[in-house]
Amino acid sequence: MFEGLVRDSSVDGRVYTSREVFAAEIERIFARSWSYLGHLGEIPRPGDYRRVSVAGRELIFIRHRDGRPRALLNRCAHRGAQLIGKACGRARRLRCAYHGWTYGTDGALRQLPLPDGYVGEDAPRAGHPDWALDAYPVETYRDFAFVRLQTPSNPLPLEEFLGPAREALDLMADRSPSGNLSVAGEPLAIVLRCNWKVYLENLHDGVHPPAVHESSIAAARAAARVDEPPQEVQWVAANGQPLAVFGDLKVRCHPYGHSDMSGFRKEADGEDPAYRQALAEAWGAERAGQALTRNLHNACFYPGASAHPQYMQMRRLTPLAVDRMLVESWTLRAEGAPESHFRRNIRYANTIHSPSSLVKPDDAEAYRRVQRGLESFPGAVSQHRRDSALRDSGTSTALDEEYVRAQYRAWREYMTAGR
Ligand code: FES
Numbered sequence: 559m560f561e562g563l564v565r566d567s568s569v570d571g572r573v574y575t576s577r578e579v580f581a582a583e584i585e586r587i588f589a590r591s592w593s594y595l596g597h598l599g600e601i602p603r604p605g606d607y608r609r610v611s612v613a614g615r616e617l618i619f620i621r622h623r624d625g626r627p628r629a630l631l632n633r634c635a636h637r638g639a640q641l642i643g644k645a646c647g648r649a650r651r652l653r654c655a656y657h658g659w660t661y662g663t664d665g666a667l668r669q670l671p672l673p674d675g676y677v678g679e680d681a682p683r684a685g686h687p688d689w690a691l692d693a694y695p696v697e698t699y700r701d702f703a704f705v706r707l708q709t710p711s712n713p714l715p716l717e718e719f720l721g722p723a724r725e726a727l728d729l730m731a732d733r734s735p736s737g738n739l740s741v742a743g744e745p746l747a748i749v750l751r752c753n754w755k756v757y758l759e760n761l762h763d764g765v766h767p768p769a770v771h772e773s774s775i776a777a778a779r780a781a782a783r784v785d786e787p788p789q790e791v792q793w794v795a796a797n798g799q800p801l802a803v804f805g806d807l808k809v810r811c812h813p814y815g816h817s818d819m820s821g822f823r824k825e826a827d828g829e830d831p832a833y834r835q836a837l838a839e840a841w842g843a844e845r846a847g848q849a850l851t852r853n854l855h856n857a858c859f860y861p862g863a864s865a866h867p868q869y870m871q872m873r874r875l876t877p878l879a880v881d882r883m884l885v886e887s888w889t890l891r892a893e894g895a896p897e898s899h900f901r902r903n904i905r906y907a908n909t910i911h912s913p914s915s916l917v918k919p920d921d922a923e924a925y926r927r928v929q930r931g932l933e934s935f936p937g938a939v940s941q942h943r944r945d946s947a948l949r950d951s952g953t954s955t956a957l958d959e960e961y962v963r964a965q966y967r968a969w970r971e972y973m974t975a976g977r
């Protein structure tokens with residue numbers, strides 16, 4: 559029944575506005591695919607945990623004492639109470655606040671009050687697997703952890719799922735001389751008043767910046783009329799480059815709806831020579847050079863994550879309702895790189911991606927208007943047919959909507975699989 563909503567280059571508005579479609583997406587797309595859980599740097603020590611919502615389930619992303627992460631359902635096996643109330647913290651045991659059932663950081667039931675009060679074969683017992691917290695498979699790639707809530711008959715390993723889109727994660731990990739990334743503080747969080755797909759459809763959209771970001775481009779141009787404009791001004795002004803520049807940006811579409819795009823902001827300051835050398839010693843000159851010069855803008859890990867490797871940003875995307883989503887974005891610190899590297903990336907996030915920046919609210923308003931427009935009458939359609947460069951060269955660019963069509967090919971696969 560959902561198949562007819564998506565055509566080759568346009569989509570029925572109900573795909574963005576129907577609660578029924580949204581509920582099916584959560585089960586068929588988000589619960590079936592690998593969803594981004596978090597970076598291991600968020601839980602560096604055994605017992606460190608963070609509450610994460612994935613496909614409508616509340617999970618505890620926690621590091622067990624064997625060093626490996628777990629994804630445990632945040633629900634007590636007794637009467638189902640939420641187990642962890644804090645957003646993040648550290649614990650040796652997870653103790654339910656209601657009657658005190660206590661679990662290990664691997665989810666095993668360790669202790670319960672009045673165990674003799676239970677009789678029969680299926681009585682709750684410490685250590686018995688039937689009474690452990692529900693745990694879901696977690697796989698990591700270069701310390702980025704993903705979870706899958708439903709296991710199909712022939713599950714796809716994470717690495718195969720990510721495919722060539724892995725490059726964005728490799729680039730970030732390879733920018734760390736020690737190979738380690740850490741997470742400094744809380745993410746920037748923004749609730750967008752749009753369906754989750756509206757956000758994904760913007761990730762490689764090179765046509766929108768001159769229009770949507772017009773006011774900040776004008777302000778940046780005015781501020782740039784000095785000898786050495788600050789880097790922040792150059793970052794904002796870069797949105798106002800001619801459309802031909804965006805037409806030169808290659809967009810790659812990968813299997814399962816993933817994609818990435820080359821970057822359009824050049825770094826005027828280059829990188830610290832000592833940093834370059836440390837990277838070359840760690841990874842060899844070629845790989846280090848690649849990590850520093852390969853300029854990827856947004857990468858999309860369909861459906862629930864995106865990254866901006868150039869500025870070390872990883873984002874988790876959480877659909878909250880048919881017309882609302884949460885975007886959390888972390889700026890990862892490359893351990894062993896000079897502090898200036900991290901500071902620059904934080905300034906970038908604050909300038910372009912913070913909810914209070916000059917740029918992000920423009921996008922948020924555009925997404926809200928798309929949502930409002932599609933809700934305004936039942937026959938609404940969203941068009942994704944632009945393919946200016948594809949016609950000539952067979953290659954997709956930031957002026958084409960091929961990556962959006964690829965997202966909907968993946969959407970259709972997920973939504974109709976097994977039907
Ligand atoms: S609900 Fe958790 S111990 Fe009773």
Ligand SMILES: [Fe+2]
Pocket residue numbers: 766767770771921
């Ligand atoms: Fe934008």
